[in-house]
Amino acid sequence: MTNTLHSNTIHSNNKQATTLYEKLWQRHLVEDIDGETPLLYVDRHLIHEVTSPQAFANLKFHNRPIRHPERTIATMDHNISTRSIKIDAAGEGAANQLRTLEKNCKEFGIELFGMGHKNQGIVHVIGPELGLTLPGTIIVCGDSHTATHGAFGALAFGIGTSEVEHVFATQTLRQTKAKTMKIEVKGQVGMGISAKDIILAIIGKTGSAGATGYVVEYCGEAIEALTMEERMTVCNMSIEFGAKAGLIAPDETTISYVEGKEYAPEGELWQQAVADWKTLKTDDDAVFDTVLTLEAKDIKAQVTWGTTPGQVTSVDSTVPSPDDFNNAVEKDSCAKALKYMDLTAGMKITDIEINKVFIGSCTNSRIEDLRAAAAVAKGKHVSTHVDAIVVPGSYHVKEQAEAEGLSQIFIDAGFEWRLPGCSMCLGMNDDVLTEGDRCASTSNRNFEGRQGRGSRTHLVSPEMAAAAAIAGHFVDINAST
Amino acid sequence: MEKFSQHKGLVVPLDAANVDTDQIIPKQFLQKTERVGFGQHLFHDWRYLDAAGKQDNPEFILNAPQYQGASILLTRQNFGCGSSREHAPWALQEYGFKVIIAPSFADIFYSNCINIGLLPVKLAKDEIEQLFNLTASENIQLTIDLANNKVIAADNTFTFSLDRFHQYCLEQGIDSIGWTLNKLDKIKDFEAAIPAWQ
Numbered sequence: 314m315t316n317t318l319h320s321n322t323i324h325s326n327n328k329q330a331t332t333l334y335e336k337l338w339q340r341h342l343v344e345d346i347d348g349e350t351p352l353l354y355v356d357r358h359l360i361h362e363v364t365s366p367q368a369f370a371n372l373k374f375h376n377r378p379i380r381h382p383e384r385t386i387a388t389m390d391h392n393i394s395t396r397s398i399k400i401d402a403a404g405e406g407a408a409n410q411l412r413t414l415e416k417n418c419k420e421f422g423i424e425l426f427g428m429g430h431k432n433q434g435i436v437h438v439i440g441p442e443l444g445l446t447l448p449g450t451i452i453v454c455g456d457s458h459t460a461t462h463g464a465f466g467a468l469a470f471g472i473g474t475s476e477v478e479h480v481f482a483t484q485t486l487r488q489t490k491a492k493t494m495k496i497e498v499k500g501q502v503g504m505g506i507s508a509k510d511i512i513l514a515i516i517g518k519t520g521s522a523g524a525t526g527y528v529v530e531y532c533g534e535a536i537e538a539l540t541m542e543e544r545m546t547v548c549n550m551s552i553e554f555g556a557k558a559g560l561i562a563p564d565e566t567t568i569s570y571v572e573g574k575e576y577a578p579e580g581e582l583w584q585q586a587v588a589d590w591k592t593l594k595t596d597d598d599a600v601f602d603t604v605l606t607l608e609a610k611d612i613k614a615q616v617t618w619g620t621t622p623g624q625v626t627s628v629d630s631t632v633p634s635p636d637d638f639n640n641a642v643e644k645d646s647c648a649k650a651l652k653y654m655d656l657t658a659g660m661k662i663t664d665i666e667i668n669k670v671f672i673g674s675c676t677n678s679r680i681e682d683l684r685a686a687a688a689v690a691k692g693k694h695v696s697t698h699v700d701a702i703v704v705p706g707s708y709h710v711k712e713q714a715e716a717e718g719l720s721q722i723f724i725d726a727g728f729e730w731r732l733p734g735c736s737m738c739l740g741m742n743d744d745v746l747t748e749g750d751r752c753a754s755t756s757n758r759n760f761e762g763r764q765g766r767g768s769r770t771h772l773v774s775p776e777m778a779a780a781a782a783i784a785g786h787f788v789d790i791n792a793s794t
Numbered sequence: 795m796e797k798f799s800q801h802k803g804l805v806v807p808l809d810a811a812n813v814d815t816d817q818i819i820p821k822q823f824l825q826k827t828e829r830v831g832f833g834q835h836l837f838h839d840w841r842y843l844d845a846a847g848k849q850d851n852p853e854f855i856l857n858a859p860q861y862q863g864a865s866i867l868l869t870r871q872n873f874g875c876g877s878s879r880e881h882a883p884w885a886l887q888e889y890g891f892k893v894i895i896a897p898s899f900a901d902i903f904y905s906n907c908i909n910i911g912l913l914p915v916k917l918a919k920d921e922i923e924q925l926f927n928l929t930a931s932e933n934i935q936l937t938i939d940l941a942n943n944k945v946i947a948a949d950n951t952f953t954f955s956l957d958r959f960h961q962y963c964l965e966q967g968i969d970s971i972g973w974t975l976n977k978l979d980k981i982k983d984f985e986a987a988i989p990a991w992q
């Protein structure tokens with residue numbers, strides 16, 4: 314399925330012409346010497362309870378301070394309860410991790426948005442909404458969906474716990490330079506096609522590892538037309554086709570989104586920042602290692618049928634068969650996925666019945682996502698055999714949704730309205746599916762067991778999830794009736 | 795980090811592509827605050843028939859009697875995709891793996907392995923195929939010679955490439971943070987030039 318990719322072998326004569334990624338790389342390079350992996354400066358470090366404790370523990374063991382605690386921000390999101398703001402509400406193991414985070418943040422002077430704090434929420438939702446995510450910066454977090462922040466033209470990527478510790482101690486990271494890929498989405502998407510559909514369609518084209526070793530820049534008319542929240546949805550799933558990071562060049566949409574946010578620069582500093590951000594784009598004659606082009610008008614509403622995000626198709630089609638693939642590994646992956654998902658090749662996607670719906674996660678839990686889902690749910694009712702939950706991405710999103718009456722629309726339609734957190738995206742708390750459950754989920758991973766052992770996940774947009782909740786099966790929401 | 799020079803051990807073939815870190819170590823085991831205690835939960839949902847992990851799944855390759863004590867994992871493309879959790883390489887290492895051989899790895903997983911001294915070896919697809927074929931008929935021991943970047947399987951020798959600095963870090967078992975802290979002057983110079991808004 315990678316035949317639409319082509320590699321560029323010609324190199325630009327103009328040495329000055331660089332891509333956005335190269336510009337971001339260059340301006341953060343602390344040292345690049347022969348025989349060592351280049352050292353990059355990290356502007357912002359985001360942490361949460363699950364991937365930080367061992368980094369703090371090692372730091373203490375070596376008696377090392379945190380170089381710039383003010384460049385780190387902590388939140389609680391992964392294993393908190395979505396029914397109560399009490400730290401103990403999600404069990405002993407979770408509570409221990411949350412208390413450890415509290416203790417560590419206090420000891421090292423790190424700002425923490427803990428339970429009940431007005432800024433608490435999913436790490437990749439709060440960074441942007443608080444103005445902590447700024448164009449032109451490097452942002453890292455012990456979480457693979459850090460790619461979300463690339464929507465601002467920031468170089469943002471997930472790291473492991475040893476690297477979290479490295480950033481704590483040095484405010485830098487060692488990184489091998491990635492290759493560059495341009496993904497251009499030409500023209501305009503059809504009515505009712507969401508950012509989630511765009512990114513799922515891209516992943517469907519590249520396959521699950523199509524961008525391994527690359528930093529991807531999304532561009533083209535369809536990308537430029539997206540709001541910041543939609544751009545975040547696109548960049549969020551860059552990791553799902555292997556990309557190190559996803560980028561969208563900052564423009565007026567970006568600048569007006571950031572302006573006035575709680576942690577955004579102000580006054581003179583704001584002017585300086587904006588002047589700089591306007592220079593952040595790929596030069597016209599810069600050359601990418603690989604280019605992929607899609608026509609926006611061809612993108613339809615997407616549903617995953619398998620156990621990797623690349624196993625995706627449009628809602629108006631059918632479940633594929635292993636025979637549809639031409640290499641042995643993909644055939645085998647398809648057969649295994651169909652078995653795990655309990656689906657039959659050739660069946661219509663719209664005939665797949667679901668019994669659970671999850672609207673949330675760092676991919677689709679922002680206010681625009683909730684508005685889109687609420688518009689579908691308004692005045693309808695969740696099917697009698699479906700349990701559906703809506704989990705806002707942050708306290709700010711929750712308050713906004715309540716002020717706009719969206720929460721009431723969901724409640725009236727039979728959805729549960731929960732407190733912010735990662736929730737059923739990975740089910741580290743009690744929001745888990747049980748064996749055999751089949752879920753329409755707005756999250757980003759349909760891996761085996763991701764939402765609960767033996768459970769089955771279909772990734773879709775918020776609109777599609779809401780429509781599935783009401784019908785009890787997938788629905789082509791854009792089909793003309 | 796322990797130094798890595800040469801390793802000889804039994805190889806177990808895990809014939810699956812796109813093995814994600816959720817499979818390697820499922821989320822229910824991520825609530826620890828220590829680096830240990832993950833090995834017993836490695837590949838939990840595949841390895842055990844029950845959620846409690848009491849009943850071995852006899853069909854899962856790691857449970858086959860002939861592969862007990864394996865220290866080299868042979869697998870397919872895009873190994874370690876998904877979540878950045880370093881708990882995945884911790885679990886593999888604690889189980890007893892010293893080397894993972896695959897045609898490709900996910901980027902974050904690859905870095906995480908290097909950082910803890912678990913050697914990720916990339917070989918060409920046809921070489922991986924040869925190794926799968928070899929392991930199909932008999933249990934084989936492989937020798938991984940890091941200094942010469944070779945994988946030796948009886949009559950076959952395969953060469954792999956590794957970033958020079960990664961190789962150095964693995965061979966010397968260096969403390970990478972200590973290494974970077976020696977460059978504090980460079981970091982300070984860089985910091986002096988950062989624009990105030992940033």
Ligand code: SF4
Pocket residue numbers: 390391435436437456458674675676734735738739756757
């Ligand atoms: S919502 Fe899901 S993908 Fe996003 S940070 Fe939380 S667990 Fe990770």
